[in-house]
Amino acid sequence: MGLDITWAVDWVRRSAQVISEHRVELITLDREIGDGDHGENMDRGFQAVLPKLDDLAAGSTPGDVLKLVATTLISTVGGAAGPLYGTAYLKAAAAAGSAVSLDGPAIAAILTAARDGVVARGKAETGDKTMIDALTPAVDAADAAAAAGVDAAGVFAAAADAAEAGALATEPLVARKGRASYLGERSAGHRDPGAESSALLLRAAADAAAASAGA
Amino acid sequence: MGLDITWAVDWVRRSAQVISEHRVELITLDREIGDGDHGENMDRGFQAVLPKLDDLAAGSTPGDVLKLVATTLISTVGGAAGPLYGTAYLKAAAAAGSAVSLDGPAIAAILTAARDGVVARGKAETGDKTMIDALTPAVDAADAAAAAGVDAAGVFAAAADAAEAGALATEPLVARKGRASYLGERSAGHRDPGAESSALLLRAAADAAAASAGA
């Protein structure tokens, strides 16, 4: 069963919820190796998306929702995360196209497009201790799951698991991109806040997919 | 036995010593109801007097020493205490005149002149929570002792006792002069730093007098 507009809207609501719940945690992670605003920035962004969901035209697609998230994040988040997540959702929307329902391979393609967009803008490589270190394992896991014929909800579940592992694995890394890079060796021993928020957003997607599959 | 130049020089040395020992205490008292500099100011002043003692001409009198203290305090202490103590020593020097030895009545007269000088400059009254609340009891006790025929050392001892009691008695007072007055009612419950330094200086005088009497 593919993921439709209901799932997309639910994902956004769950995203706003989970980011708000982890606002302080993301601020704390960012305070340790950055400037302490990541949770505040992401929360501001997703709270700004929520009211706009009500204005979605009838017949909107998942791609429309992704586009709405993209433009709202770009115009409300600021910092590094705003343009990077904005690009991610924009590329995801483009990959989603006008499909009304997304199957496993479509989800894998969307995640790939999102990740590639972030890399194109931020020039980070694997191991630089950024959100890429959550997104790339997620893309790889999604690709593998989709290739194995897993359904869309399962693809997101695999992506979320991998993103969480990837976020955790940023802890020992020395940052080479973003503010944490200014700390040099002292950035090791802390989890990257952007990798953590990526994992949270993918878990929200998987939960929304599971709920929609269960419904 | 009267108090001579040896006593005067010894008094100054003991004053410098006792002020230096109580520097932090005077700073703390002043921090509580003033601006935290009284100990530093007095210490700077008396440390500046010390080297000048060596330059005293042969045949100098106690009055010369008092004058030296006055001018040095005026030019090194600053704040309220500088001009007030400066005036006190200046008036004391004038009262001492060119006498080579000071007896009980002379000491009482010197203390009276010093106190009157401070009142004339600072306009404080008894109970305003200032050095006057140490000096006036000291003057009264010195007058009484001198009138009773007590010797110079005894007059200073009486003055020092009274000054200590007076300083202690400033604790419950609400200040009406000096910085402590800005605190209004909140100045009550703290000892006045200037009254405390006055008591210390008079005790040093008494100790020097006792030592010179014993010698």
Add this chain to the structure above:
Amino acid sequence: MKKIINDPKRVVDESVAGFGLAHADIVRVEFDPIHVVRADAPISGKVGIVSGGGSGHEPLHAGYVGFGMLDAAVPGAVFTSPTPDPIVAATKAVDGGAGVLHIVKNYTGDVLNFETAADLAAADGIEVRAVITNDDVAVKDSLYTAGRRGVAGTVLVEKIAGAAAERGDSLDAVVAVAERVNANARSMGLALTPCIVPHAGEPSFTLAEDEIEIGIGIHGEPGRERVKLEPADRLVDRLLEPILDDLPYERGERALLFVNGMGGTPQVELYLAYRRAAEVLEERGIQITRSLVGNFITALEMQGMSITLLKLDDEMVELWDAPVQTAALRWGR
């Protein structure tokens, strides 16, 4: 105590030396005894203006030495009035034959030391007059007390009197306008944190995480009242109330609104406070025609602010707008 200093006893000397090096185009620094004078002092025929007081309030006073403001500043030890010697030296250095004005903040020590210095300078044939600033409404004034403190209003007195002297006013006229500014200025301050005097090494007072001091001065002394931290707008109201009670305004009267930082408060907070003050004054029909926002008279690194309101007349506005070229206040040249 965490400070960028070497020896606490050398703080003032070393800092004033740095000040002199950084602003050699505007000032000259003398060290024995220590004072800061305009590079072009004395100016023949111009009233000289000298101010001074304890250090730790920078940019007051050395930061206001220069064209259109002070001719000399005399820095004492931290929070300690200077002694008469450097005041006399500064007075002589700026005497251009038209007399010298001493602008003195109303503290016993400052008043007494400047008095002695004035006597000594007068003995040398210099005509010296003093204006004592006392704009702090936190302090109850009475015949029997030391009276009100001179605080942020002092900066306004120095600017306006300086402009009067610069345009060639007589000593009498400069004294008159300085006194008028002082009489029309009212200030009130609060502190969020204490400060640490270098030689004391410990905070001037302690406050709980949710407490502030209302009615503080500029010497790290506690205020008249300790209250719970409140929103900025309420704090501003607390400062403005006694100011406006003490010197009421008619609707339509003009004022200069001066929000001053105590040294450790970031600008973002000062402008936020300014917004509320402007709002309150507008509600009362008071026209804010001139403004000053920033750290202009401080208590070392203390966090807090003061608000000063100066009732303006045409001449004050003209003199406020006149060119000034000092390290800390500059416009028009």
Add this chain to the structure above:
Amino acid sequence: MKKIINDPKRVVDESVAGFGLAHADIVRVEFDPIHVVRADAPISGKVGIVSGGGSGHEPLHAGYVGFGMLDAAVPGAVFTSPTPDPIVAATKAVDGGAGVLHIVKNYTGDVLNFETAADLAAADGIEVRAVITNDDVAVKDSLYTAGRRGVAGTVLVEKIAGAAAERGDSLDAVVAVAERVNANARSMGLALTPCIVPHAGEPSFTLAEDEIEIGIGIHGEPGRERVKLEPADRLVDRLLEPILDDLPYERGERALLFVNGMGGTPQVELYLAYRRAAEVLEERGIQITRSLVGNFITALEMQGMSITLLKLDDEMVELWDAPVQTAALRWGR
């Protein structure tokens, strides 16, 4: 957290509103989206200069809007780069037909948001160029990293590029001089205390009573190294060494020495540090011909300082000396 604020979410809006009220003679404040522009913008035929970035660094950038410096400033949330919308709005507001320069501090967020804004403005037919400042020698630069941060050198770039634009230089020429200033500026900072971001409510890091952070930026982030507090002279040496290693000077070369306070450090300490820096540079035969001392780019109430050295050429000196009339930097008019 002790701050003179109302709601942490309204800090920037309320503060910028106050700024606009206090400096209505110099700037105009727009709120939707938020940006600060010169009162007389746009100026036909003049290159427009826009800067911006997270708030909390005041007076940067709004304090530098005015004659001879910036045409607009775009304040983001505290320590957070603004989004593209207000940057686009500011760019349009100052476009006088001669193109617009974006001066951007080198942080991923600032660079990306200004990039997007430039693309959007270009789509509307405005020629936009960007100069990225990256003067912080505390950060190791390499192809594989985010590169050096833009810190206090940014103020110098804004002043000098602003003067070039004001005298009528073309966009190419303004870009060239801005890049030259950036290429010749080196900075290094240290912190004695952390700062507290209003929405975070907790200090950005913790330090023992005898510890300081060396190599900090302007966002309350920890530095590269934590060391024991040392005498001021030694601290100054620690900052100057990497600056001079990175951009060596020949004897006789001229420099502008800029001692910047991080917001919570009193002036007395900054000038004390200046004294030592001037001493060291004199020993090395470097001529300090221009100076700047004060809180010009800050990290809220952080205690600490940075030192910036700019190698000067004749044109830079001329442009530095040119008149400027902004809330925070003013001379010559």
